Amino acid sequence: MSNNWDAIIVGGGHNGLVCAAYLAKAGRRVLVLERRHVLGGAAVSEEVFPGFTYSVCSYVVSLLRPSIVRDLELAKHGYQTIPLECSFSPLPDGDSLCRWSDGDRTRREIARFSKRDAELYPEYGKAMGQLAAFAKPVIDAPAPKPESLDPRELISLLRLGGRLRDLPTDLRELELKLMTMSAADFLDEWFESDVLKAPMSVSGIIGTFLGVRSPGTAYVLLHHYMGEIDGAFRSWGFAKGGTGAISNAIASSARSHGAEIRTEAPVHKILVEGGEAKGVVLQNGDELRARTVISGCDPRLTFFGFVGREHLPTDFVRDIERYKLRGSSGKVNLALDRAPQFASRPEPGPHLRGDIAIAPSVDYLERAYEQAKYGEFSTRPYINAVVPSMVDPSVAPPGKHVLSCFVQYAPYHIEGGPESWEQKREAFGDTVIDTLAETIPDIREIILHRQVLTPWDLEQEFGLSEGNIFHGELSPEQLAFLRPASGWARYKTPVRKLWMCASGTHPGGGIMGAPGALAAKEMLRSRAL
């Protein structure tokens, strides 16, 4: 009974589930084992406080591949997104900037700070959109193998090179700048207003241990424009029911194709015999065997936690040791008695139906990073907040609201060691509330419940090594054919019959599903099972 699985997938994160659904759809017998009592990993919804559903970790979705929505019929299984209407940046001086989905409205808003920036803003969007379109085939296909002589590989590489050549000179130059510059410097070349540049620059640092003035951060700005170009026609959105609803829809689709999914089934190790994965051992000692094992966890946990160095080549061990995780962010989820009232726009208006960036200036962001560099959490952090209950009444009781705050920087390697986060958790939570109070003066009076997650919690509870939200930084040296290690970007591992399918593989983190789908397709193509 326990050894007739074609594949056992370790971890019921959204990528593990996507992989399971594709394999089951292709007729394979699949078992998913999830450690926690709920599915989804970092894409999870939980009723932590009665009546309020928190998207505990990830909170907005952009990159989930539309092809996955179609292939797995996710709408039928309850998947639904609602586009964010705007990006709102409240300022401590009582003013604010709101960028809307309507271009003309945005132009008028930006013009209050700089007429020149207002006019350039759509041009910037156009250039980034074009570059994102160029990058898009990269995230929809397995990473090319530059060292391979397989003609198929060469063709796909040539196609990419060809596309780069096809770009007009100005865009090619822009692409090179993106690869090398810092987000702040890159934006300086376009805009003059700090009020505009600060909230734009942060998409370059989310999930990395870098500052907006660190080189290489410009590249990640591009990811922001990726979702807009592939049939979604809108960049970021809420998932109805929270991001866990995405995972549940994928799980439901997987089950409809016959996949078995177990929760509260923590894996202790992956069984390796004669250099080949044979199955898994659960923490309760049960041994489950299968023809292949697929890890839906990050590379460090997979190889050093489940497999063990003794089964791996030395070069590979070194590469995985060097693989940068360095978690830098935390999460604070709040249940509110009523909608938050920003000093600049107190009414519960449409500015609350998008994302809210506490990023008043580039210097503010860089100062926040300075502290983190030396092992402290930022006393005035960057916060990306959303009030999903404004557009999705299902996540809070009538009239009440959820305020979800992504907070950076909260370095995993904090002074006193990562375990000392246990003592610093509440102080970190207070800092976040103090920061919010600068723009929402009465925030303290309307909080009904708060949940504080430090990078330590992300590691201990969610299995994210060093609390890294993307299973490894999305910096250029850890992307494409280098993710997670040179030579191992095709979901295979040095252990035969052991595969990877999660965010630590190409094309990386975020609620994208692409690693899971591409891994499944690669396994089916190469008849691995």
Place this chain on the structure above:
Amino acid sequence: MAAGTLAETWARGARLLPFRAMPIPTPFHPRTSEACSSLFWKEWAGYHAVRSYDTCHEREYYALRHAAVAIDVSPLFKVDVRGPQAADFLSFVTVRSLRKLGLGRVTYLCWCDDDGKVLDDGTVMRLGEQHYRITSADPGYFWLARHARRFDVELEDVSGQIASLAVQGPTSRDLLQSVCADDLSELGFFRSMQTRLGNLECLITRTGYTGDLGFELWLPATSAVELWDTLFRAGGPFGLLPAGLDALDVSRVEAGFILLGIDYMSARRCLAEHQKSTPTDIGLERCVQLEREPFLGQAALLAERERGPAWNMAGLVIDWEQLETLFEAEGLPPSLPTAAWRGGLPVYADGRQVGRATSGVFSPTLKQNLAIGQIEAAYGQLGRVLEIEATVEHKRHRVAATVTNRPFYDPPHKRS
């Protein structure tokens, strides 16, 4: 007060446009016009109707699919039928026997001319022992009256007197429940209930044109503004928004519903025979009860059954990857209008035209490019891959389109 507001609006309209009586405001106009910041209107059956309250209908569409919206559908035509033979009469003029329609039930059907060609489609509700109401997209009072002569029935055109508001979306029931004295969980799919909303007597039907959980509210036009205010005072926590016809149109294509004048033409308005459709041609065969006492079009429809249908009303899913490739060839990311289209596109197979797609939309929920259209019966089987015209950068191409079941989108909460 409400009546005063309406009368004032009318008077203002008449002063401004003394020689133009068209279009006229609906009973909700004082509120819809206040909310319609985009000034984006169209004409619907001679009334002003909002297309979208914002510059784009998107927010309204999403509110409909995940919260609740109120759509002013007052321009629908409504005729009350009363009398001992009301059921007999309606069973004679429509394609369905209504003799067994229970009290408080609603049914969807169509009606035909003598040749079995469809004139219109709509709902019939049974409001009392001998009281029915028929709603329709086109005016049909005099046509009904002509056929009513040999029945003991009274007809009354209540179109102008009754305001109607569609409240649709997954939170619509909770919203209405918060202002309703009766238990709405008792109100099943395609049932009606006479109840009070706030202080207002109101008829509620569990019906709609969106394929979602939803209700339609019917009440005297003079109470329309008060109803609107009652709902919007309570609606905040339920995410209630007013929505216009553009959002409605996206949802009705996702739900696979046909629209008179777009997906088929009323036989009454057709200039050529081939423009007319039988119920089967437009996918309404399930409404037709053939084997029974005589009704309008029966002989022709029986003959059609012998012959077999000529057309299928098909759902089509247009291949996205092929479309994307066409855009890529122009150096462009794919882009489609967000509104539903209704221009009409030819559909091909075996190198010739085998049908026409009459409306379609890119579904934001399904991430699929959808169309509805009439396909020659021989080509209309489920799963059949046809070709549909696609224009990219003013160049015409053909891309694959697969015949699919309607509704495309059918959430379980619709019937829950």
